[in-house]
Amino acid sequence: MYDLILKNIARFIQLTPEETDRFTSVLKPRTLRKRQYLVQAGDVFRYECFVNKGSLRTYHVDNNGQEHIVMFAFEDWWTGDMYSFLSGQPALYNVEALEDVELLLIEKSQLEQLYIDIPKFDRFFRVLLQNAYISMQRRISDNMSLTAEERYLDFINRYPHFEQRLSQKQIASYLGITPESLSRIRRQMAGKN
């Protein structure tokens, strides 16, 4: 049950056996069925979540009722609502299971105590966030620099295995276009081959 998360952490820090026990003791397993919500915008959500199995989407609903996917989370990724976690304010985003999901949750006050007891976890999350920062910066510049078709090509090249597990509607929403537009882009691309 803890294999994947311990490997995830071992990428950046080494834990002693005692520290490993201490860490796993704060993890709360949780499962969600497809289409269940981990977070609904407006709720306070005080957990950081590691995805052990399955996939989720984090999305925002705009003033016109349109949904926009801000991020996906698959096995071996972390998710949640950072704003609500940090501020204690209502969450900005919805996080919904796209498949049946197994999660490991860390509650805020327990994570804060963990940071105090084992400062290596400050380091771990620092490094994790540095990598997230790079990805998000890239997402921002890609959204400004690339056409819809280029963004789609980039997506399927970078995440070929995930693409298969997502509907076109979800991918379109992540790319910032309508499902109709993505369908047309795919038709065009098929014609080119």
Added chain:
Amino acid sequence: MYDLILKNIARFIQLTPEETDRFTSVLKPRTLRKRQYLVQAGDVFRYECFVNKGSLRTYHVDNNGQEHIVMFAFEDWWTGDMYSFLSGQPALYNVEALEDVELLLIEKSQLEQLYIDIPKFDRFFRVLLQNAYISMQRRISDNMSLTAEERYLDFINRYPHFEQRLSQKQIASYLGITPESLSRIRRQMAGKN
């Protein structure tokens, strides 16, 4: 010279006088004149940079030669090229002074030693990055959810003091639109009052 950066750090961690000395000893002051580059895409850049005075823009040049501003940095903000800093690979972005600038730089190997000697700095940058994460997520969803006019309104409401220091061309580039479009949006808005 170190007042602003020490206050910046004191937002999240407390340093002893010795730790403060240790920290300031790794800071390298650097000044740039308006239009000088801190980083050029393609260079390796191994510094994290605190802006003591002035402003900079981080931008990306796309395949058509168009520039897109990924972030601004003003007094009391941090900047650099996280990708190059972390990976040692050539920088993805250009960072250019928009005004005369005073910076405090921390070299990578010195920061790594600082993390080891004073783990509180792991914590400091973790918290800093959490806040950056929230901002960037918001930027991504705003870019997908809002019209150009709404993004402009949001920008001038959130950064009214910075707006005055930026040309419309820079703001347009940050908002992901052309200067012509921003000019038209402003004309429209003026008509509404």
Added chain:
DNA sequence: CGTCTATTTGAATGTACTCAAAAGCGGTGG
């Protein structure tokens, strides 16, 4: 099987873009 959702396709629309040119503004050097 039947229902609900996703995908495709078409037609009309719209928002922002490109290209072009004029006007405005700021900085620099004579």
Added chain:
DNA sequence: CCACCGCTTTTGAGTACATTCAAATAGACG
């Protein structure tokens, strides 16, 4: 100090890419 040069901003005309709305088809799930 003024004149000039270059860059920014404005404005117009035409265009392109993606959208909306609508409807048909395909596919998934109970």
